[in-house]
Amino acid sequence: MKYKVQDSDEIVDAEIIEKISQDEYRVKIKNSEHIIKILNINSGVMEFVLDNKFHTVRYIENKTSEMKFVIDGSELAVNMNSHLDEIVYKNSGGSETGNVQLNLYSQIPGKVVSINAGEGSEVKKGDVVCVLESMKMQVTVKSHKDGVVKTIKIKEGNSVNKNDIIAEIE
Amino acid sequence: MKYKVQDSDEIVDAEIIEKISQDEYRVKIKNSEHIIKILNINSGVMEFVLDNKFHTVRYIENKTSEMKFVIDGSELAVNMNSHLDEIVYKNSGGSETGNVQLNLYSQIPGKVVSINAGEGSEVKKGDVVCVLESMKMQVTVKSHKDGVVKTIKIKEGNSVNKNDIIAEIE
């Protein structure tokens, strides 16, 4: 299998070579061998020692080609696929990620104070689309790209959760 | 219903008078009224405010006539029954608790180092029945009453858990 760790451009081959014992594995990552000793598994949290260094990982999300987890306190994503290089190539062309880029998400929970860019209006990347209020603070949600606001998914005075869709911007 | 709290000789009448709201109750305990406001219930732990004082209770055991819980850090038992006075009377006669008094329990977990009173031997209250080892310490288990050791339920070198039966003493 091939793996790509968030923020790294490197595509790495990795596989399990041997199950040494009930809780120990020999793995090969980037042409070098490592020993993993599993210490504990509990509700999506795994603790293991890799080459004599303790790690704790909390798995958040696991899709076919992407996995998200918090490892030693840092949240990160790993892309994986037997043909990862091709996928990376495609993604840079935008074909697979197009849908993601359509939606503008709320990155905080809050109450909608105002909608500053109505449906049909043209926006530039960084333009304010709406204003939310949370913890006595007003926070602006800005367009993530140049485009036209296709639909607005929120209403003034209503509450939104983190990761709710604010608008579709084409 | 009648209640008796561990270490208190008093038998107390208590009942729920009224459910004031979803989380508030008016109760009568010992002829005086109290307000209970439930704050939180989670895996056997209940948090409530009684007459404006916060309490947390973790329920451990609930039998027909006895309930055990940890309230505000103290473990205690409450006996309850609609005819508690009669039961208390019976218990003092020993008829219901006879069986409990037969068994000598281990009050710690440990390894059996030696058995000092074999089957058939006569013991006085306080005599050593066996010696256990735990955390590098030897601890003696003493007879809880005068009697004859009917059966020994443990073996030298084996481990016992807390509350395992060590012996039956008649």
Place this chain on the structure above:
Amino acid sequence: MIEKVLVANRGEIAIRVMKTCKALGIKTVAVYSNEDRNSMHVKNATEAYHIGDAAPAKSYLNQEKILDVILSSGADAIHPGYGFLSENSEFAELCEKNKINFIGPSGKSMDLCGDKMRCKAAMLEAKVPTVPGSPGLVKDAADAEKIANDIGYPVMLKSVYGGGGRGIRIVTNDKELHEGFKSVTGESISAVGKSAIIVEKFLEKTRHIEYQFARDNQGNAVHIFERECSIQRRNQKLIEQTPSPIMDEETRVRIGDLVVNAAHAVDYTNLGTAEFLRADNGEFYFIEINARLQVEHPITEFVSGLDLVKLQLDIANGEPIPFKQSELKMNGYAIECRINAEDTFLDFAPSTGPVPTVTIPSGPGVRCDTYLYSGATVSAFYDSLMAKLVTWGQTFDESRLRMLNALDDFYIQGVETSIPLYKTILNSEEYKNGQLSTDFLKRFEMIDRLEKDLTQDRKDKQIPAIASALMYSEFYKSKIQSQNSVNQNWKNKMDGA
């Protein structure tokens, strides 16, 4: 003697106040909103009273409701904490009227501290320097020019109706001043229909340095050293430390004497803080008095050995301050990091929600004041301060390294926190060298540096991250395929994922 204190607050400060009360055998009364039914301060109090809805106006700011609880619970004193009603002179007077011991200054003194113009006047009379500028509004551009030339350029033209950076111009000579006067006037009129301008000396690379002080009913006053709180975002303090790296003993005593004068000048009682700007040329300018216990009081507790809440209670009981200025000695170094629930990269936007798991740091020289516990919730209704992590060391570097260590150990699941930013700051040469100023974050591009640190961190985790992915697949696969009894237990656990 105070026997029962109502703590009119929530979160870490309510808990902190109760700790001292409890240790002194003083009963405590908590109040809580709907939102706070599972909050720690409710559990810690001798008594707890529900006071209303989540919104502060309906609970923690509801003066009548809180007064009701004081009276029905039989509390004889009230501790307001910080925020909420702590600097509300009307409420302080309401307490006085009802013979309830308000732990803080009198309503009258609080009023004076809160009115910046009157307070500034009182300070000038007491010979405490304030930021040079017009004594009030300027009449016209000519008036402004005269003042500018008196105090020296650069100066700031400020519309009193402005705010948040609007209606402000920094000008460096007479020509710029006249142009600026016109545009500020124009902006102000177009925004609010009127204009009123003041002139103030513009200070660059200023440090925020404040003094803890105490004054008792008998009029004895002491200062309890300075705190430097220059590292801020949006005028909110993030990191505080004491002693300040630019302070020497001569200056400490000289400004400390001014602070004592300031406390006398406003007839202050109980604990307060005098805030100063320190200009790059070494001059100190009084800004304001905070008439309450400050968030950052623990660093003063560490270096003075005092329990400041106890001192508040003593003074409120009418006792004289139990020590003399000369008996106070500074011992070591302390740093506080305010652990906020916020997303540094979203312009410090709040991050709220449940915190299923938290690991609170501890160790030699570490103190953590927090309302967090595993299962707590960070509410969107109140402010974003979840915890105050405070460390002490014999040397500055010891306190700094202990802080970095404690930040590493602080694990808060579920919300974004300011912890990563603090690691970047505390590791920076500029912080180590004490190059502090209120524009520290911007001046040294700390957010960009944080982003680089996090990117590097993720890159460094390449091997363990891939190992984690491999192991997930392994346990996921084996769950379906094998019935190996030894692994069964683990597989069952894994199903909880």
Place this chain on the structure above:
Amino acid sequence: MIEKVLVANRGEIAIRVMKTCKALGIKTVAVYSNEDRNSMHVKNATEAYHIGDAAPAKSYLNQEKILDVILSSGADAIHPGYGFLSENSEFAELCEKNKINFIGPSGKSMDLCGDKMRCKAAMLEAKVPTVPGSPGLVKDAADAEKIANDIGYPVMLKSVYGGGGRGIRIVTNDKELHEGFKSVTGESISAVGKSAIIVEKFLEKTRHIEYQFARDNQGNAVHIFERECSIQRRNQKLIEQTPSPIMDEETRVRIGDLVVNAAHAVDYTNLGTAEFLRADNGEFYFIEINARLQVEHPITEFVSGLDLVKLQLDIANGEPIPFKQSELKMNGYAIECRINAEDTFLDFAPSTGPVPTVTIPSGPGVRCDTYLYSGATVSAFYDSLMAKLVTWGQTFDESRLRMLNALDDFYIQGVETSIPLYKTILNSEEYKNGQLSTDFLKRFEMIDRLEKDLTQDRKDKQIPAIASALMYSEFYKSKIQSQNSVNQNWKNKMDGA
């Protein structure tokens, strides 16, 4: 310079050593047994190596295995903590031989400290008083009588083959001595076939007072004040405090000077503790040197401001002690309670098992060194110390009240603890007045008083306990009968009970 330390220990002390190492940028290597795969010290180290089975002999006492890990991990130093290999001179020499920096005294000095007869001789030469008595075995009753009359009655006749109270007689005059000599000889012969008796002064109402000291490779030595550790059970310390309530400055300096002499006399390097008995008449008698970091070192850290592990590392690096005796000042009061997993009423029998939930106390002047976390396990294989709760105060009473408060806040689910006993002790007039002695628990019948306190506590909880029972029935019943949607969520939660 030490760059990587293997910590040959587990539990709270391993974690505590690692904290200082981490803060100083020194890498750490943990070792762990099968039993400790989920233990905190494994998580905190830079590297962690599995070293064998649960039994200490197969893991933490396995010298070869630990040496292997030192060599393969590239650690250049070893910190032994306390217990296990910490006072094993053979192991210290093994490290020396392998050019590994053993953080502690040399094997030779450790040997001398461990041999009580040789150590006593060295002390007598250095004019450090030891408990008066026969220099070795006595020949016969006449010899014993002569010594008894030299040192004064009462004396103790002790068979060297005895132990645990057997083969000991306390005698108060010549007649009793002759009778006692016969019976001790008889008991010893009937028990082990031989007899060998020593005579020692019998001291009543003694206090256990010890001194922290440090000595560097250059031969500089300092003492870092005393600790009083009189509250014990079965010769194990339960509560320690500093300063000792009976100590005045003159005595502190006088005994402190003796401690420095003692350190020189055994050519000690690194940190150690000199233990004394203090008789009721005020005399101090040296007992022994503990050649390691003590469990109770945090109270010394609190009052001295020093990080003692850092000082150990500095000395191990060959650096001179970075301060002079005259620069050390005692600041405030500190108390430590050893939070043991044990059942006070079962003669302190161990209590082991999982700890699903733990709440660790915090606050001003509170420090808790522990390996506990929610989900930890107290193992039957190792000792019963789960946590050290340490508080500091400006006054003794402040430290005591903070301790009571922190004990209240310390919630450990799943095992019996010594916490209730400490509350009874710390609330007692005898403790408040400093009437300490090694038989404190027995002398003041503390276990009986604890029992009374607990009974009273349960009686006081009558109303909330009955309320709890009422509410349980209510929610239990409604779970079955009603389908009320509002309560549904709670009922689901209750099913988890």
